Amino acid sequence: MRDQVQIYIKDLQSRIIHHIEALEPNGPRFFNDEWQRPEGGYGQSSIISGGEHIEKGGVNISVVYGKLPPAAIKQMRADHEGLPWSEGSTKSLPFFAAGLSLVIHPRRPEAPTVHANYRYFEITEDKEDSSSEVLAWWFGGGSDLTPSYLFHEDAVHFHKTLKEACDPFGESLYPAFKKWCDEYFFIPHRGEARGIGGIFFDDLSTHAHKRLPNNENRPTSQEDIWAFVRSCGDAFIPTYIPILQRRVAYKENIPSPIPGTEEHKRRWQLIRRGRYVEFNLVYDRGTKFGLNTPGARVESILMSLPDTASWEYRSKFGEEENTAEREIMYVLKNPRDWV
């Protein structure tokens, strides 16, 4: 599985980069920043910025391995019941983690930010030779959309495409992971969602899953789970690129443009990006875990932050009746079923 995951995320990264760059044939290219981890592992952060359509974006892969100290195992145990753990244990265990993580912040206020992440995690026996058995493994991931302005057809397209990627592997997957996404990407101090959701899952393995109590409507073998994860990963391009194509050509194509000056819409977009920063720095578990890990690659973790974000004291934006700003706020405060 380790090799398959590494080959897949590398290939998916290339395909996504290709599709993003194709949007702007004369724009900036991705900067491919390869890195090695002295304690074990490697990665490639591919970053784009300053484009006419893409203000800032990163498509990163990372492969990291080493020893997991007992305190970290104990902490992980809360979310991963498959993890071997006995109270008072002082044993470190070898781990392997590989994944792809991306965030794209387009420039136009009408074009939504997107995030996706797919990852594989493995814990093995602590043996010198290569015969170490895998003690526990799981997949996690998901993808979600964060628009500053709501386009109903974009939200429906995004969710519908994700649902179609999930459904062949069991009809319980999309509804469970859509709900999980709404719960996860939520900003409690604002009482609002980060965006209009998508899917989110973790701890997907052959053992019982707390969010999927009925084993009949889900993949239960490693082979099927891996096929499901690839189906979601492959879906990234058809979920997002068509939306981006529609919105970056926004001025010419859409019959009812969002009212307001460009300056007005940009200001709103920057306020919404401020909320994105608040979620990522205050609540996102991946970011917090990363920043707390000694030797972690901070630039790759904080690549998710937008180029620019803004905060206004008691902004009136989003409160006035019959405005496009209020329309998206309503949806962020009242999550909807889009398909």
Next chain:
Amino acid sequence: MRDQVQIYIKDLQSRIIHHIEALEPNGPRFFNDEWQRPEGGYGQSSIISGGEHIEKGGVNISVVYGKLPPAAIKQMRADHEGLPWSEGSTKSLPFFAAGLSLVIHPRRPEAPTVHANYRYFEITEDKEDSSSEVLAWWFGGGSDLTPSYLFHEDAVHFHKTLKEACDPFGESLYPAFKKWCDEYFFIPHRGEARGIGGIFFDDLSTHAHKRLPNNENRPTSQEDIWAFVRSCGDAFIPTYIPILQRRVAYKENIPSPIPGTEEHKRRWQLIRRGRYVEFNLVYDRGTKFGLNTPGARVESILMSLPDTASWEYRSKFGEEENTAEREIMYVLKNPRDWV
């Protein structure tokens, strides 16, 4: 003490607002936003934005009281040994908290951001009548400076003025609280300080203090501690306003201006403001505590965030030899004694 603190912070707020507004006679005025807390308390958030010199600033006072649940008492116990607490207790206790908190973000990259906060906290017996005895009380506070560009004379002036406010109450105060400030306003994932420091203290009461082991060189009565806190509070205006006056008139007055275009310096300022956001959202205890408190006034808490902040992947800013950006980075990575 409750009344004295309330009168003092209200008066200090007025004086600070007066001095900030006086910098820009034809600029915007502070917007005074008074609020009531249904569970007990009131406050006034005074906010200014959009000025030629002050891009965004807030000078807030708040007075909050109610019942502190046992879990909160237990958590506070770690930092406040004076707090009455017995393991397994299920008793809530009445608390009273009053303080002033301010952040000023000037517009010019040469003018430093400043933060100050002075607060009083009290826990009383749980009795119906007004005879309740005070079980524990303490003061906390401090002030610190966050420049994007280093002006040696500003750093010396800021620290020297704070030291002069501390010294009459004991020579151990400034060195202990200067060190505490350097430790507190530190961004571990960046390995750098938020700014060039100032003073920071907490849990200052009549009982033994872990940072002031020698009781001889510190105030030990409530009267003296309160006089010390007022001395620091009163020092805000002479610590900061002269710096601001020098830097907002920067173009005309300074013989050796910071090299680089206005755009270049603004970009650097926005990156530095991104670090300010990182500290406040990821590490600041007051912000975290506030955001986790149900019913807290989020707009007053997040008033500290700048109008605009920016993030660049692996920014080269601050790395090139013999640049003003590198000069401040050196100081942020190597805290200095300024007086």
